[in-house]
Amino acid sequence: MGQTMVEKIMQKHSDEDAEPGKIIWIDIDIRSARDFGGANVVKNMNTYYPGEKVHDRSKTYFTFDCNVPANTIAYANNQHICRKYAKGEEIKVYDVDAGIGSHVLIEEGLLLPGGTGVGTDSHLNILGSIGAFGQGMGDQDIAFVFKAGKTWFEVPETIRIDVDGQLPADCSARDLTLKTVGTLGTKTALGKAQEFFGPTIDSLDLSGRITLSSMATEMSAIIALLQPNEAVLQECSEARGSPVEGIAPDPDATYSANVTVDINGLKPQISRPGKPHDVVDVETVNDVPVDSVFIGSCTNGRYEDIKAAAMVVKGKKIKPGVFGSVVPATRKGYIRLMKDGILEILVDAGFLVSNPGCGGCASGQIGMTGEGQVQISTSNRNYTGKQGAGFTYLASPETAAASAIMGRIATAEEVV
Amino acid sequence: MTVYNGRIWLMLENNELIDDIDTDMIYHNKYLAITDKSQMGQYTFDNLKGYEDFAKKAQPNDIVIVGENFGSGSSRQQAVDCFDDLGVICVMALSYGAIYKRNAINSGYPILTIKELDRSGLQSGDTLNIDTDSGTIEKDGLVIGRVQPLSTVQKDILAAGNVFEYAKGL
Ligand code: SF4
Numbered sequence: 001m002g003q004t005m006v007e008k009i010m011q012k013h014s015d016e017d018a019e020p021g022k023i024i025w026i027d028i029d030i031r032s033a034r035d036f037g038g039a040n041v042v043k044n045m046n047t048y049y050p051g052e053k054v055h056d057r058s059k060t061y062f063t064f065d066c067n068v069p070a071n072t073i074a075y076a077n078n079q080h081i082c083r084k085y086a087k088g089e090e091i092k093v094y095d096v097d098a099g100i101g102s103h104v105l106i107e108e109g110l111l112l113p114g115g116t117g118v119g120t121d122s123h124l125n126i127l128g129s130i131g132a133f134g135q136g137m138g139d140q141d142i143a144f145v146f147k148a149g150k151t152w153f154e155v156p157e158t159i160r161i162d163v164d165g166q167l168p169a170d171c172s173a174r175d176l177t178l179k180t181v182g183t184l185g186t187k188t189a190l191g192k193a194q195e196f197f198g199p200t201i202d203s204l205d206l207s208g209r210i211t212l213s214s215m216a217t218e219m220s221a222i223i224a225l226l227q228p229n230e231a232v233l234q235e236c237s238e239a240r241g242s243p244v245e246g247i248a249p250d251p252d253a254t255y256s257a258n259v260t261v262d263i264n265g266l267k268p269q270i271s272r273p274g275k276p277h278d279v280v281d282v283e284t285v286n287d288v289p290v291d292s293v294f295i296g297s298c299t300n301g302r303y304e305d306i307k308a309a310a311m312v313v314k315g316k317k318i319k320p321g322v323f324g325s326v327v328p329a330t331r332k333g334y335i336r337l338m339k340d341g342i343l344e345i346l347v348d349a350g351f352l353v354s355n356p357g358c359g360g361c362a363s364g365q366i367g368m369t370g371e372g373q374v375q376i377s378t379s380n381r382n383y384t385g386k387q388g389a390g391f392t393y394l395a396s397p398e399t400a401a402a403s404a405i406m407g408r409i410a411t412a413e414e415v416v
Numbered sequence: 417m418t419v420y421n422g423r424i425w426l427m428l429e430n431n432e433l434i435d436d437i438d439t440d441m442i443y444h445n446k447y448l449a450i451t452d453k454s455q456m457g458q459y460t461f462d463n464l465k466g467y468e469d470f471a472k473k474a475q476p477n478d479i480v481i482v483g484e485n486f487g488s489g490s491s492r493q494q495a496v497d498c499f500d501d502l503g504v505i506c507v508m509a510l511s512y513g514a515i516y517k518r519n520a521i522n523s524g525y526p527i528l529t530i531k532e533l534d535r536s537g538l539q540s541g542d543t544l545n546i547d548t549d550s551g552t553i554e555k556d557g558l559v560i561g562r563v564q565p566l567s568t569v570q571k572d573i574l575a576a577g578n579v580f581e582y583a584k585g586l
Binding site for chain 1: 570584
């Protein structure tokens with residue numbers, strides 16, 4: 001019988017048959033802990049396995065991204081607990097200057113299509129963007145994997161999502177992503193893996209794929225897996241320094257449900273404050289005044305995302321009174337953006353550009369919203385209180401950039 | 417061979433097994449500061465309508481039977497540990513919330529998934545015999561239902577005690 005991608009990956013990493021609903025042991029290629037949760041992983045290691053080594057230090061990493069560099073003593077302490085432990089165990093640390101852990105794993109070629117990775121980051125399923133299985137977990141679960149090198153999963157059912165139509169010129173992968181989140185809500189994909197099909201999906205570049213996979217969590221899905229195209233394989237091969245193989249579902253794979261997302265005539269999309277799946281066309285809310293704009297996060301913090309925002313604001317100025325910030329996802333992306341003059345365009349327009357990491361998405365790293373403040377963010381969550389006391393809308397880098405210029409919610413087309 | 421033999425609690429509302437019992441109904445968040453497991457049992461289900469006095473009436477060796485999506489909600493381990501503290505030997509549900517399942521399996525607490533159960537003539541207080549190898553649920557020697565066989569994973573972890581003990585043997 002044919003298998004979906006998640007079944008194939010789990011099968012390859014297990015001695016048991018990967019049938020949906022079955023709980024099986026799975027070998028984990030990459031085990032990571034970030035500054036959020038990392039100190040507790042260390043504590044668990046010391047409590048449950050005192051004096052013992054991790055299973056394989058060459059597959060184990062710390063990645064600091066939540067609060068970088070630490071702006072609270074608690075985070076500073078936690079990072080230092082991880083560093084000291086890592087030093088003793090000779091585990092590699094991607095420190096406060098490296099960038100968002102999930103992106104670093106891809107960029108450094110540590111995880112490859114068909115591989116498995118876990119970490120203390122609820123968006124580690126972003127690894128689905130390269131056709132790998134990634135999963136965020138609690139600190140006890142991660143400590144267990146540090147020690148055992150494997151863990152158990154219930155093989156999820158897979159939903160097939162067909163994206164019908166071509167992406168219109170004024171829309172990006174983020175608009176497609178928001179349309180998908182709005183269409184599926186939080187129940188359709190609950191506990192399931194997703195696979196996406198269609199010509200638009202086939203031609204999406206890696207940054208667009210990361211954007212789409214990053215919001216599987218907001219759809220309550222286990223992961224959104226995308227079959228890597230040639231360009232993605234090329235990028236993974238370059239990161240790894242050797243050729244990598246792709247992965248694809250079997251043609252006769254079994255899906256538990258089929259959903260179609262229609263993007264014919266799609267318009268730029270936006271999620272209204274409080275619920276990522278409360279998605280509407282940008283034009284229905286374009287009279288809302290905006291106080292602050294954040295461009296970055298694991299959803300839209302890649303080179304391509306930030307360049308797209310820069311193209312909208314080039315030669316223009318942010319509306320006085322609006323605060324705009326840009327945070328590249330990784331150090332490598334930051335350097336490229338700097339060398340290509342993209343950061344200069346953004347700074348000239350009035351944006352504050354900060355060091356790589358989760359930035360505006362976590363822990364108030366580049367500020368928070370105050371009561372009543374309206375923010376547009378390119379991150380993936382707008383739950384009440386997540387990015388401050390204000391109201392957060394979620395949209396594409398282009399929409400966010402346009403809104404900074406106009407001082408109200410606006411599409412890039414409205415900027416003249 | 418693993419056999420669970422005990423007195424059952426059918427957790428019912430309008431004569432149906434209750435679905436979607438969340439972690440706040442099992443173990444309310446007002447008791448989250450408690451870290452001593454031996455203090456947890458007494459609060460089990462005290463926020464579940466109709467079963468507020470469950471903990472007072474439950475006895476060691478009891479079996480709890482519930483509906484779909486048992487343990488949805490937060491990730492609190494106490495919602496598993498409270499049953500262990502009371503001596504409830506296993507929980508049987510039609511299905512579980514994903515995190516609850518991870519917590520129960522990792523801590524070596526037996527949770528069983530019901531495939532079928534003939535409830536006619538069955539009531540709380542009856543004694544059932546559940547054999548996880550054959551997957552049968554028996555009453556007075558007659559098969560009245562089936563549970564999913566335990567996965568290798570669950571067997572491994574149950575045998576070791578919990579997931580951390582299991583890792584020591586690797
Ligand atoms: S950018 Fe936000 S969602 Fe992404 S990993 Fe960082 S904190 Fe999590």
